[in-house]
Amino acid sequence: MDWNTFFFSIWPYISLTIFLVVTIYRSILRPFTISSQSSQLLENKRLYWGSISFHYGIVLVLVGHLIALVIPKSVVLWNAAPLRLYLLEITGLGLGLWAVAGLLILVFRRVAVRRVQVVTTPMDAVVLVVLLVSAISGVLVATLYRFGSYWFTGVFSPYLLSLATFSPRIDLVAPLPWLIKLHVINNFVLAAIFPFSRLVHIFTYPIGYLIRPWQIVLWNRKIKAQKIN
């Protein structure tokens, strides 16, 4: 078994299994531990610049990856006109840089602010390093191997689909440059540490807030709850 086999046809399954099993275990049996662990109470000026940049940058970049994965054909069609291709690439790169900048501010804050240091766990440090590798390698790939939005649809959309159908096509990713490989492997590392870190709060993004009633009133007796509320 060579390294390519391990990293692209075995490691993803190990990583995703950990991701799924532990996340579900933690959500159901250890709900108290799930929290965004906000440290805004302790420091809020640097957090403003770091947190907003990082979150919006990384979320939008993720959405971009997802779109290319789900509707690769539409992305190819969109890129048919050079102007639109440039627009997409520049937007993507900008968002990536925004996320990297935010992340660097957050790392600096963790190191420099004494109060935030105190609430930083070893896992926080691991998460920050892995995220940094992920974001920086992503930005580098976007600049060095143009144009990502063009070849992603031909390489990663089918590769990830092959993973989903349990017949991983290593031939698609094996010939890629090491930087791109690093980006992929590192993201599976991120998936593997995800359930052990504060990152689990992503899944609890409270989208239900848009429709839930303003007030929640609980009766001890279920019968009452059905009758009155």
Add this chain to the structure above:
Amino acid sequence: MNVRAHMSMLFHLDKCIGCHTCSIACKNLWTDRKGAEYMWWNNVETRPGTGYPTRWEDQRHYRGGWELKGSKLRLRLHSRAGGLGKIFYNPALPTLDDYYEPFTFRYQDLFNAPAGDDQPTAIPISKITGDPLDIQTGPNWDDDLGGSGIYASNDPSLDGVPEEVRRQMNELERVVFNYLPRICNHCLNPACAAACPSGAIYKRAEDGVVLVNENKCRAWRMCVAACPYKKVYYNWSTGKSEKCILCFPRLETGQAPACAHSCVGRIRYMGVLLYDADRIPDAAMVPDEQLVEAHRKVILDPFDPEVIAGARANGIEDSWIEAAQNSPAYKFVKEWGIALPLHAEYRTMAMMYYIPPLSPVVSVIENELFKLDLADERHDFELFQRLDAARLPVKYLANLFSAGNEQIIREVMHKLLAVRLYMRHKTVRGSVNGDTLGYLAEAGLTTEKAEAIYKLTTLPNQKEQFVIPQYHRETAVEAWKDPLAHKGEVGFGFIQPPQRGE
């Protein structure tokens, strides 16, 4: 009619001596933990003062509570979508410096210091970082008007008090303050619950206690900003919000909350109020000056057969209805109308009530210190007629307790003064003259009511002070599982510590 029951606390401010025993009782029970050191679920503030956290009443800054926009009631903090957008950074959230950095002292230095010529000292250190700390402020830095030029003059409730009166309040001979103990108000229309994106904050229908479900809290921390009273705190260690739980484990076993139980001035009363949940939306949406009146209307008469029938239909036990009939809260709030909610203009419909304080010395109501040539009762009567000359400005009390409506404060003060006059004449002079009876009538009281107010104010025993009905928690278990199965499951096993998730 949708009748629900509420455990309400009542604070008789004239009796508060500002000793902070309540705060300490609460801290020892609930917030003496890592991450909770800075929380004071119960605190006592000196008024005028900026309170805790500093200037918590300044809602332009902290954006707590509700506001009436046109015909709609809105959270001042955010709209639903706006709340989700601001989830990564919440601009209205107070930071630790708005509270204070909790500290202790390095006592070991007293024992471990090397021998020398100087007495060793225990230096202050931060309870967060453990580093030496130059203490800048604390939760009660302006106690008893300490540093009032810096603190008290910034009190948002002084807005609208004329400049001349404010100057007078600073004169040594006229200086005045009162204490304001505060716990969570367990509101009928809680802004914290409405602002929580996760829906982790709920109100118990049986007794009205507002609680944070720690398993659902995700540290979006909107509750901290949305609560206009700043009574939800964020635990920086566990990453969960916490708040006053009205000592529900004590209530469920028939004991008064620790703050009330430990109160040396016996200023606190506990009792059941029945309220109509259907009337809440309308009552929260009237103009400012009608808010207190609308709030009173939500509270129902526990002697009314219709109310009793409604309560029974909602499964409220007879022992609770009986407790509501004997409730000191009902008497003070509804029957006598002398207890008011704090800052009704926040529109959260606070369910803890305050009897406003009388001003201290009546003999300085005129521009001289004492007017010894006047008979004692003339002073009383003058204050009765000239509340505007009282040391605590009516406007100030109105800003605190009646959403700016001075008329309500005047009515309450007249009742309190009339009772005082009446009882003074009765007990000190042995007879009540016509003038006194006239003032009693003017305040809307009868001699029976005045005596009842006097008795419950000054001479209550603990059973009259705290009327706590049986909670019947054994029936609550039935809602979730077979009680016998439950019985077999509790008592032994592993408990997961509330550890920080990484």
